[in-house]
Amino acid sequence: MDAIARETAPATARDVIAIRKLSKTYGGTGGGVTALSEIDCTVADGEFLSIVGPSGCGKSTLLKILAGLLPASGGEALLNGSPITGARKDIGVVFQSPVLFPWRSVLGNVLLPVDVQQLGRDRMTARAMDLLKLVGLDGFEHRYPWELSGGMQQRVALVRALIHDPALLLMDEPFGALDAMTREQMNVELQRIWMERRKTVVFITHSTSEAVFLGDRVMVMTPRPGRIGDLFAVDLPRPRPLDVMTTEKFGVYVRRIRKSLNAGGGLE
Amino acid sequence: MIGGPKNFALRLLLIAVFLAVWEAIVRVFEIPLFILPTPSNVFTALYRGIASSLYVDHVWITVTETLLGFVLGTSLAFMLGTVIALSRPVEYFLYPFVVMFQAMPKVALAPLIIVWFGLGLTSKVVNAALVAFFPLMVNTIVGLRSAEEDKVNLMKSLAATRTQIFWMLQLPNAMPYIFAGLEIAMIFALIGAIVAEFVGAQAGLGMLIQSMNFTMDVAGQFSVLLLLSLIGLGLNWIVIAVRRRVLFWDASQKFDADAAKKEAI
Ligand SMILES: Nc1ncnc2c1ncn2[C@@H]1O[C@H](COP(=O)(O)OP(=O)(O)O)[C@@H](O)[C@H]1O
Numbered sequence: 076m077d078a079i080a081r082e083t084a085p086a087t088a089r090d091v092i093a094i095r096k097l098s099k100t101y102g103g104t105g106g107g108v109t110a111l112s113e114i115d116c117t118v119a120d121g122e123f124l125s126i127v128g129p130s131g132c133g134k135s136t137l138l139k140i141l142a143g144l145l146p147a148s149g150g151e152a153l154l155n156g157s158p159i160t161g162a163r164k165d166i167g168v169v170f171q172s173p174v175l176f177p178w179r180s181v182l183g184n185v186l187l188p189v190d191v192q193q194l195g196r197d198r199m200t201a202r203a204m205d206l207l208k209l210v211g212l213d214g215f216e217h218r219y220p221w222e223l224s225g226g227m228q229q230r231v232a233l234v235r236a237l238i239h240d241p242a243l244l245l246m247d248e249p250f251g252a253l254d255a256m257t258r259e260q261m262n263v264e265l266q267r268i269w270m271e272r273r274k275t276v277v278f279i280t281h282s283t284s285e286a287v288f289l290g291d292r293v294m295v296m297t298p299r300p301g302r303i304g305d306l307f308a309v310d311l312p313r314p315r316p317l318d319v320m321t322t323e324k325f326g327v328y329v330r331r332i333r334k335s336l337n338a339g340g341g342l343e
Numbered sequence: 344m345i346g347g348p349k350n351f352a353l354r355l356l357l358i359a360v361f362l363a364v365w366e367a368i369v370r371v372f373e374i375p376l377f378i379l380p381t382p383s384n385v386f387t388a389l390y391r392g393i394a395s396s397l398y399v400d401h402v403w404i405t406v407t408e409t410l411l412g413f414v415l416g417t418s419l420a421f422m423l424g425t426v427i428a429l430s431r432p433v434e435y436f437l438y439p440f441v442v443m444f445q446a447m448p449k450v451a452l453a454p455l456i457i458v459w460f461g462l463g464l465t466s467k468v469v470n471a472a473l474v475a476f477f478p479l480m481v482n483t484i485v486g487l488r489s490a491e492e493d494k495v496n497l498m499k500s501l502a503a504t505r506t507q508i509f510w511m512l513q514l515p516n517a518m519p520y521i522f523a524g525l526e527i528a529m530i531f532a533l534i535g536a537i538v539a540e541f542v543g544a545q546a547g548l549g550m551l552i553q554s555m556n557f558t559m560d561v562a563g564q565f566s567v568l569l570l571l572s573l574i575g576l577g578l579n580w581i582v583i584a585v586r587r588r589v590l591f592w593d594a595s596q597k598f599d600a601d602a603a604k605k606e607a608i
């Protein structure tokens with residue numbers, strides 16, 4: 076459980092993501108905002124990487140670059156060995172808000188990637204129903220988003236991100252808007268789904284305990300400009316039950332990460 | 344809580360009292376008929392007009408002009424609005440025309456339209472279309488551009504094409520704006536048709552008001568005005584009925600529906 080220096084993490088063939096000297100400056104040449112400064116990191120196949128950092132440190136920027144929504148200003152980000160130049164079909168993204176289309180039913184929203192990528196509704200509807208069942212939403216497929224609670228809406232968003240079976244799941248503070256209890260429940264569910272489906276996950280949060288609870292590793296980001304601080308490997312057996320949070324070992328991880336965030340001027 | 348059968352009865356009573364007071368004032372002060380007719384005069388005129396089928400033909404003509412103008416104006420407005428919303432260059436070059444035209448009171452063009460398109464149906468349809476055009480074009484542009492950034496990002500993250508983003512996100516997202524525009528456009532089309540009939544026509548309710556004005560048939564004019572409000576209400580109701588079906592998912596619409604439900608209780 077030592078902090079791993081970032082230089083000691085060489086890119087290997089099994090890395091789904093390899094980021095080298097990645098920089099992002101908003102506002103073009105001169106006088107722009109530097110959101111990311113020379114970031115290096117890798118994410119292994121099937122790994123669950125948590126990223127914590129205070130708001131404004133460039134977490135969303137990093138995620139948008141990985142999703143192909145934003146071009147980088149310098150350095151490179153590789154997905155399965157090839158540079159990310161634009162949006163890709165094999166990525167699932169979950170945002171902080173559910174971003175559901177109110178004119179589509181729950182099933183319709185889940186099938187949005189299927190419609191966009193023309194994967195065939197006939198073939199995929201059964202899979203959609205299975206996934207909805209997996210998150211406890213069976214029976215809700217013909218409801219509309221406004222009929223669901225915030226937690227249920229975010230579960231729909233999660234299923235939508237999984238429907239086209241992407242190799243990589245990018246999540247930007249997906250449970251940040253939920254109340255504490257719903258959030259913990261979602262954490263348990265996400266862990267279960269991840270253990271069942273073994274996706275590579277990049278999970279952004281500003282909750283230290285959420286990062287430790289879910290992550291194989293926790294990456295700390297520091298603000299102004301966004302840099303990578305320490306990396307922590309979380310050595311807790313899975314599946315982790317909720318009361319792992321009350322254990323001594325869990326507490327130690329959380330304290331170390333907090334300390335690292337404070338050192339970076341992170342926590343207010 | 345407002346609504347309920349008791350209050351509804353009160354509403355009817357209020358209307359009855361209003362009409363009675365009107366009738367009484369005209370009779371007591373002996374106001375001449377060509378200044379202000381009594382409600383009973385108005386209803387008699389309305390009855391005669393309908394019974395002699397005189398009004399029916401004119402209503403039919405005005406409604407036809409309005410609906411044709413509405414369809415023509417809103418289809419063109421939707422197409423031009425879409426092109427402008429999707430293409431910055433088109434917007435840039437068309438913008439001066441749009442602003443000039445938008446600032447102009449369109450009904451002031453009616454005399455010219457009559458000169459260009461004659462005294463018949465065509466000039467009324469063109470004028471109605473012209474007046475109905477802008478509310479829908481503006482709302483189409485605003486609506487198509489109102490898609491939230493997160494939703495656009497979601498579509499992009501799925502590698503959606505621009506065409507897909509238009510059909511799956513921008514257009515459905517714009518529907519509340521488009522229907523708000525259609526509601527205004529429908530009433531504007533009626534105004535456009537009537538104004539064109541004022542300026543020069545052989546038939547229609549606007550022409551009827553004009554000719555009644557010459558013969559100082561004020562009760563007749565009131566009865567036509569009453570008919571025009573009923574037509575306006577009817578046309579508006581058509582748009583709202585379609586909107587209810589299409590926009591079942593819209594939050595503001597749901598609010599309306601809930602309010603209507605409460606009122607019905
Ligand atoms: N579109 C943008 N234009 C200019 N500056 C931006 C933009 N998006 C983000 N920023 C700036 O970049 C920095 C990082 O933002 P962001 O990646 O959203 O941080 P986080 O997600 O960690 O809160 C912030 O200082 C923010 O103000």
Ligand SMILES: [Mg+2]
Pocket residue numbers: 134135136247
């Ligand atoms: Mg963010």
